Amino acid sequence: MSQYPVCPKGPIDMILDTDAYNEIDDQFAISYALHAPEKLHIRALCAAPFFNSHSTGPADGMERSYQEILNLLKLAKREDMIPHTYRGSTEYLPDEKTPVDSDAARKIAEIAKEYTPEKPLYVVPIGAITNVASALLMAPEIADRVVIVWLGGHAFHWPHSREFNLYQDVAAARVVFNSGAPVVQLPCAGVVDHLTTTKYELIHWLRGQNPLCDYLCDHTIEEAESYAKGKPWSRVIWDISTIAWLLNDEGKMMQDRPESSPICQYDDHYSFDPRRGQICYVWQISRDAVFEDLFLRLRGEK
Numbered sequence: 001m002s003q004y005p006v007c008p009k010g011p012i013d014m015i016l017d018t019d020a021y022n023e024i025d026d027q028f029a030i031s032y033a034l035h036a037p038e039k040l041h042i043r044a045l046c047a048a049p050f051f052n053s054h055s056t057g058p059a060d061g062m063e064r065s066y067q068e069i070l071n072l073l074k075l076a077k078r079e080d081m082i083p084h085t086y087r088g089s090t091e092y093l094p095d096e097k098t099p100v101d102s103d104a105a106r107k108i109a110e111i112a113k114e115y116t117p118e119k120p121l122y123v124v125p126i127g128a129i130t131n132v133a134s135a136l137l138m139a140p141e142i143a144d145r146v147v148i149v150w151l152g153g154h155a156f157h158w159p160h161s162r163e164f165n166l167y168q169d170v171a172a173a174r175v176v177f178n179s180g181a182p183v184v185q186l187p188c189a190g191v192v193d194h195l196t197t198t199k200y201e202l203i204h205w206l207r208g209q210n211p212l213c214d215y216l217c218d219h220t221i222e223e224a225e226s227y228a229k230g231k232p233w234s235r236v237i238w239d240i241s242t243i244a245w246l247l248n249d250e251g252k253m254m255q256d257r258p259e260s261s262p263i264c265q266y267d268d269h270y271s272f273d274p275r276r277g278q279i280c281y282v283w284q285i286s287r288d289a290v291f292e293d294l295f296l297r298l299r300g301e302k
Contacts, residue, residue, distance in 0.1 A: 004258050004278045005147045005182040007248045012122050013041045013115070014246070015108055017088070018239070019050035019127030020072070021064035022164075024220045027072055028294065029126055029239035031212055034076050035297035036247055043111050045069050045085045046104035048127035049092065050168065058128075058168075059090035065127075075212040088131040092169040096178075099134035108135035112142035120182070122246065124149045126239040128165055133172035136179045143181040149242045150176070150183065153270070155190025156259065156281070162268040163188045173264040177279070183261065184245060184280040192241045194285045196234040199224070205295040213298050244290045245282060253293065255284040 016033055020026040033040050047066035055061030066087050073081050088104035099105060108123060108131060115121040123146045125132050132150075136143060152165040152173065165188075166173050177183060186192050199221050206213040224233045244253045259281035263271040296302035 005184055005280045007245060007251075008039075008122070009249050011039050011041060012246065013043050014122040014124055015044045015046060015111065016042060017046040017048050017104065017108070017123065017125040017127065017129075017131050018069065019048040019061060019065050020068040021054055021061065022050045022052065022127060023054075023238075024216070024223055024235070025237045025239040026065075026126055027068070027216055027219065028237050029243055030069065030072050031076060031216060031298060032240050032243040032294050033124075034078055034081075035300075036243065039247060040243070042081065043084065043121070044104075044107055045073075045081060046108065046131050047086065047088045048104075048125065048131055049089050050127055050164075052164075058092060062088050062090055072212070072215075075215050089134060092128065092130055093133060093171040093175070096171045096175050097137065099137035100130060102131060102134065104131040105134035105138060108132060109139035109142055112145050113139065115145040117144045120145055120147045122147050122149060124242050124246070126151050126165075126242055128168040129172045129176055130169045133169070133175035136175060136181065140179070143179045147182045147184065148176060149186070149245055151186045151188065151192065151239055151242050153185060153187050153262070153264070155187040155283075156262065156270060158187070158190050160268045161262075161264060161270050166264060167268065170264050170266050177261050177264060180277070182280070184256070184282065185262075186241045186245065186282045188238060191282055191285060192238050193236050194287045195238065195241060195290060196236050196287070197291060198234050201291075206298060209299045216298070240290060240294055241282070241285065244293065247293065253286050253289045254282050256280050256282045
């Protein structure tokens with residue numbers, strides 16, 4: 001395993017790999033990254049597969065995500081990034097040795113080859129990790145040229161690891177954790193689930209600020225009220241945690257620690273071997289600090 005990754009101090013280059021149509025949290029994460037240009041230079045945006053009630057299968061989920069990325073770029077007036085947006089895998093890995101070819105996987109591998117262990121490329125998957133695993137299988141030499149910052153799995157103390165991004169493609173997660181690439185893991189249940197917001201907070205901070213803020217606010221409220229049906233609700237904006245980690249050089253938004261790289265099992269649990277290398281494991285989130293940074297950036301005040 002490569003050197004334990006720490007939050008970068010200065011500007012970095014990154015690729016964001018996202019199942020943007022799956023929920024509303026990807027849209028916030030993409031927007032957050034676009035509004036931190038002083039530190040985050042986005043080389044590419046990649047569409048990841050997903051399959052739930054918002055798609056008819058992984059291929060449809062990927063295509064819907066691709067179109068949603070384009071929609072967000074237009075709302076953010078960042079059409080310059082459209083040529084750097086790529087379609088990803090239409091299926092999950094068939095096994096742990098066979099990559100799934102896609103424009104996204106090839107582009108991740110191609111861009112990563114430009115970097116070094118001393119100046120790595122930050123690859124930020126916020127969905128099933130299929131595209132990233134495929135890139136590593138296509139070009140294993142990129143493992144020490146990237147830092148992978150993944151929202152996936154649950155906290156290690158959780159009774160199971162059956163989290164959406166992980167269980168969709170367990171083979172891909174195993175490839176990544178076994179690759180030797182430096183990995184930052186942001187666990188969902190037990191850690192990132194602290195990042196909740198509500199209708200009235202979104203209205204207060206975002207509504208009326210700009211078209212992108214209106215879209216994020218109204219889309220979140222519409223989706224939440226479609227299932228809450230008049231009852232109280234709060235919504236976890238999971239994926240912003242990865243961008244917050246990249247911006248956490250002063251340590252105000254979260255805390256992390258080294259942990260042995262987990263072994264993701266196919267029966268929804270982790271195994272551990274202390275002889276394995278270490279990953280950076282995020283164990284605590286300062287909810288208010290993250291949302292303050294996010295809202296101020298989206299409003300154009302930071």
